[in-house]
Amino acid sequence: MIQIPALRFGKPYTSLDKATLIHHVTGEPVAEVSQVTGSQIARDVGLMERAHKELRAIPIRDILAMYKKAADYFVNATLPCGDAELSFDDYVRNLSATTGSPMVFCKRNALKVHYVLDNIEEVIAGLTRGLDVEALDKGFSNKNGRMQAFYPTTNVFGAVLPSNSPGVHSLWVPTLALKMPLLLKPGREEPWTPFRVLQAFIKAGIPSQYLGFLPTDHAGASDILRLCGRSMAFGDDRTMAPYKNDHRVEIHGTGYSKIIFGEDQADNYERYVDIMVESVAANGGRACVNASAIWTPRNADKIADALAKRLGPMKPRAWDNPDCEISAFAKPEVAEAINNMLEDGLKTPGATDVTAKYRTMPRLVTEGRIAYLLPAVIRCETPEHPLANKEFLFPYASVIECPQADVLKRIGYTLAASAITEDPAFIAEVMACPHIERLNIGALPTNRLTWDQPHEGNLFTHLYKQRALALASA
Amino acid sequence: MIDTPGKPTPVTGATLDEKIRNARTQLDAQVRDVVQWHFNPETGTPFWLAKAKTFNFNPLKDVNGWEDIKKFPVFEDDWLRGGPVRQWVPKGFGDKPVYVFETGGTTGLPKTRIVLDDFKIDYEMMSDTLPDKSFPRGSNWLMLGPSGPRRLRLAIEHLAQYRGGICFAIDLDPRYVVKCLKARKIAEAQAYKDHCIDQSITVLAGGHDIKCMFTTPKLLAALDEAIRNGKLEDKYRELGKAIPSGGLRSIKSAGITGIFSGGTEFTPQFTREAYEEMLDNGDVYMTPTYGNTLMGLACSKPIGPEDGFKISYYAPQPRAVIEVVNPENFEEHVSYGGTGRVLLSTLTREFFVPRFPERDEGEREKPFDKYPWDGVSGVRPFAALSGGTVVGVY
Numbered sequence: 001m002i003q004i005p006a007l008r009f010g011k012p013y014t015s016l017d018k019a020t021l022i023h024h025v026t027g028e029p030v031a032e033v034s035q036v037t038g039s040q041i042a043r044d045v046g047l048m049e050r051a052h053k054e055l056r057a058i059p060i061r062d063i064l065a066m067y068k069k070a071a072d073y074f075v076n077a078t079l080p081c082g083d084a085e086l087s088f089d090d091y092v093r094n095l096s097a098t099t100g101s102p103m104v105f106c107k108r109n110a111l112k113v114h115y116v117l118d119n120i121e122e123v124i125a126g127l128t129r130g131l132d133v134e135a136l137d138k139g140f141s142n143k144n145g146r147m148q149a150f151y152p153t154t155n156v157f158g159a160v161l162p163s164n165s166p167g168v169h170s171l172w173v174p175t176l177a178l179k180m181p182l183l184l185k186p187g188r189e190e191p192w193t194p195f196r197v198l199q200a201f202i203k204a205g206i207p208s209q210y211l212g213f214l215p216t217d218h219a220g221a222s223d224i225l226r227l228c229g230r231s232m233a234f235g236d237d238r239t240m241a242p243y244k245n246d247h248r249v250e251i252h253g254t255g256y257s258k259i260i261f262g263e264d265q266a267d268n269y270e271r272y273v274d275i276m277v278e279s280v281a282a283n284g285g286r287a288c289v290n291a292s293a294i295w296t297p298r299n300a301d302k303i304a305d306a307l308a309k310r311l312g313p314m315k316p317r318a319w320d321n322p323d324c325e326i327s328a329f330a331k332p333e334v335a336e337a338i339n340n341m342l343e344d345g346l347k348t349p350g351a352t353d354v355t356a357k358y359r360t361m362p363r364l365v366t367e368g369r370i371a372y373l374l375p376a377v378i379r380c381e382t383p384e385h386p387l388a389n390k391e392f393l394f395p396y397a398s399v400i401e402c403p404q405a406d407v408l409k410r411i412g413y414t415l416a417a418s419a420i421t422e423d424p425a426f427i428a429e430v431m432a433c434p435h436i437e438r439l440n441i442g443a444l445p446t447n448r449l450t451w452d453q454p455h456e457g458n459l460f461t462h463l464y465k466q467r468a469l470a471l472a473s474a
Numbered sequence: 475m476i477d478t479p480g481k482p483t484p485v486t487g488a489t490l491d492e493k494i495r496n497a498r499t500q501l502d503a504q505v506r507d508v509v510q511w512h513f514n515p516e517t518g519t520p521f522w523l524a525k526a527k528t529f530n531f532n533p534l535k536d537v538n539g540w541e542d543i544k545k546f547p548v549f550e551d552d553w554l555r556g557g558p559v560r561q562w563v564p565k566g567f568g569d570k571p572v573y574v575f576e577t578g579g580t581t582g583l584p585k586t587r588i589v590l591d592d593f594k595i596d597y598e599m600m601s602d603t604l605p606d607k608s609f610p611r612g613s614n615w616l617m618l619g620p621s622g623p624r625r626l627r628l629a630i631e632h633l634a635q636y637r638g639g640i641c642f643a644i645d646l647d648p649r650y651v652v653k654c655l656k657a658r659k660i661a662e663a664q665a666y667k668d669h670c671i672d673q674s675i676t677v678l679a680g681g682h683d684i685k686c687m688f689t690t691p692k693l694l695a696a697l698d699e700a701i702r703n704g705k706l707e708d709k710y711r712e713l714g715k716a717i718p719s720g721g722l723r724s725i726k727s728a729g730i731t732g733i734f735s736g737g738t739e740f741t742p743q744f745t746r747e748a749y750e751e752m753l754d755n756g757d758v759y760m761t762p763t764y765g766n767t768l769m770g771l772a773c774s775k776p777i778g779p780e781d782g783f784k785i786s787y788y789a790p791q792p793r794a795v796i797e798v799v800n801p802e803n804f805e806e807h808v809s810y811g812g813t814g815r816v817l818l819s820t821l822t823r824e825f826f827v828p829r830f831p832e833r834d835e836g837e838r839e840k841p842f843d844k845y846p847w848d849g850v851s852g853v854r855p856f857a858a859l860s861g862g863t864v865v866g867v868y
Contacts, residue, residue: 016743016783039695040747046702222660242660 004082010209024330038223048156069204071117102324109167126452127460149469154229162234163187183212255288255415261296262421284327285395300401311375312358332371350381493846502539504792517566546828554585575625596770608732608759613685644673679709690737736763788845798838
């Protein structure tokens with residue numbers, strides 16, 4: 001069993017309190033992760049002013065070069081993981097073992113993290129809207145006589161992370177390039193990616209005193225959000241409710257992502273079935289950018305059927321099978337509870353599980369210690385139906401018919417939307433829609449992300465605030 | 475200060491075995507005395523006199539020692555909810571003044587316990603376990619814990635007075651904190667904690683020569699965080715006082731030499747963190763305790779790195795007894811080192827609680843020289859019950 005310590009800004013710390021991670025299929029213990037307390041986090045955060053000052057003094061070009069090296073180490077090197085040394089394949093295997101996410105998904109998402117590490121300059125340029133990276137050394141840029149100056153909003157950036165998909169780690173990876181010490185609270189079942197990225201950074205030369213890996217409980221996570229001047233946190237609507245009005249916390253919650261057909265393309269839906277399948281089911285349908293609803297002005301029955309025909313026959317496969325399409329639930333009771341919620345929703349008239357006729361087994365499949373939920377496409381007759389605006393941890397989509405003139409008024413919060421239309425007037429309306437955060441126009445799935453654009457916030461503007469600056473010498 | 479009457483004499487014996495035997499003899503005598511008192515129509519407690527009518531045994535004749543305590547049914551804490559509170563006052567105490575202490579109370583009726591002198595005796599016994607070097611006689615105390623109808627508030631003050639000191643206290647209502655947490659008002663709960671810590675910082679900055687304190691694990695951590703972040707220095711500046719050379723950025727530098735801590739769950743990891751990171755590697759002495767309004771308090775073996783910061787508690791026998799039992803069969807003790815539910819009996823003339831199943835579990839510990847009776851370690855919320863209660867808020 002691998003012993004994973006906390007990393008307290010330069011000091012590995014083995015706690016007396018440890019979380020045991022088990023293999024989701026066999027139940028065998030895989031790792032023990034040292035847990036720290038909120039007061040230890042507070043003590044460490046108290047040291048960040050000095051760490052921040054030291055990190056600011058490292059030239060940005062040096063840091064960017066270290067990112068390049070870290071990218072290489074992340075996928076090619078054997079890196080320490082507590083008392084073990086793990087290759088990239090070992091890492092992917094462990095990640096899959098404790099999260100229940102198939103190896104094929106884990107690897108695919110880990111490569112997104114690699115992409116951000118390897119293309120950090122491009123990502124930073126995107127986040128800073130083309131600011132010269134040297135501005136991160138000087139605090140300002142005076143290009144073509146246009147002064148742009150910024151000051152940091154915190155001495156440390158805290159990230160309270162989830163366990164569901166390693167792809168989300170791409171979001172905090174640029175922090176050090178923005179010259180900000182980094183405090184990570186890993187998801188309980190997913191210490192692997194944060195720990196490996198930090199080890200890659202350390203091997204690449206980034207001093208460990210700017211890096212915190214602090215596994216902790218819910219109370220400790222609250223302390224991170226309280227103590228860090230800026231942070232990001234992942235959680236459901238209920239967990240994140242206390243932070244809704246806290247500008248210091250960037251919330252990554254339920255996505256309610258959607259595909260929206262325009263009048264002009266609703267009759268051409270067959271062309272977009274692949275895009276719908278990917279939007280709903282990629283990565284097991286667990287990401288906030290997976291579509292959970294398809295809105296169309298026409299042909300809702302046909303769209304639901306076409307999608308169900310593709311998703312319905314999907315079957316559970318072993319976690320290490322490269323063709324695996326469905327993630328397992330390491331806790332079968334969670335799958336059962338979700339399935340019950342869905343069944344309760346179907347009791348309200350006006351909703352049909354269109355996938356039912358294409359499945360060869362029940363939606364809820366239990367195998368040994370684990371369970372699976374097979375995809376569900378629910379045709380909802382009205383946008384008011386309780387299942388119309390739901391998001392679950394498996395491939396799930398409602399299909400709703402709604403006039404184009406009304407759709408943008410009724411969709412509600414939407415993290416990622418793919419508007420399938422070529423109609424300039426509708427495109428203009430979608431562009432102006434305040435409910436949509438990430439917008440894809442045309443034949444793009446909702447999960448198609450670019451890392452140099454904001455995702456539920458922009459890390460640069462979260463960590464820096466623009467200020468007016470005048471220099472007498474200029 | 476003179477001992478309060480009723481404080482037991484220490485157990486004697488040349489060997490551990492002899493001490494264990496003598497402790498048992500003392501316990502048997504205590505059981506006989508307490509049962510005769512509570513069930514005698516002249517001196518007895520109205521609640522127990524009424525309850526005895528439902529027993530299929532006669533406590534006055536059939537209870538002759540500790541072994542016979544099993545004849546009593548398991549004590550139900552709901553019996554302590556609601557009045558009349560006088561039903562718990564033994565007739566034998568006549569018109570003596572009576573205190574009432576409460577637990578919980580955020581939903582429904584709190585549990586109540588009457589006390590005359592028990593809290594004084596319990597804390598005098600506890601005082602005898604404190605090293606004078608860390609808890610200097612005559613030094614003043616800070617009570618950084620719950621106020622209101624809580625036993626701790628008066629008990630710590632008595633402890634300070636018993637040791638020749640004066641106790642400063644703060645206002646702290648844990649019920650308000652529980653309400654905030656249940657309503658998920660995290661920021662409000664934090665603001666209230668800050669308010670409590672600010673009160674204690676003010677006391678510490680007041681020049682009262684405070685060397686000892688009581689606090690809970692969470693408040694100790696909060697005080698450490700505040701002092702480390704310069705709140706005590708800020709208070710000195712606000713009061714126009716000079717900051718001593720060397721600063722005031724640790725509990726040690728604030729002048730504290732001994733901390734008596736308890737009130738909520740104490741884990742070895744927290745103890746280690748306190749020892750290593752808050753209390754200058756043990757320079758400030760801390761002793762964890764386990765207790766509640768019903769029992770009094772159990773002291774711990776001295777804690778430290780040599781045994782992995784393991785915390786083992788021993789009840790103040792013969793006035794209270796801790797057993798670690800099979801959760802499915804309270805008559806069966808688990809083996810030493812085994813895990814079981816904590817079963818508590820309180821055996822004083824003021825309060826008789828036979829066989830009360832605590833909401834905690836832990837491992838059974840062997841007797842040792844200082845406490846020649848069973849103890850319990852690793853105390854934590856009983857797994858089968860945990861999850862529904864907000865615990866350890868202060």
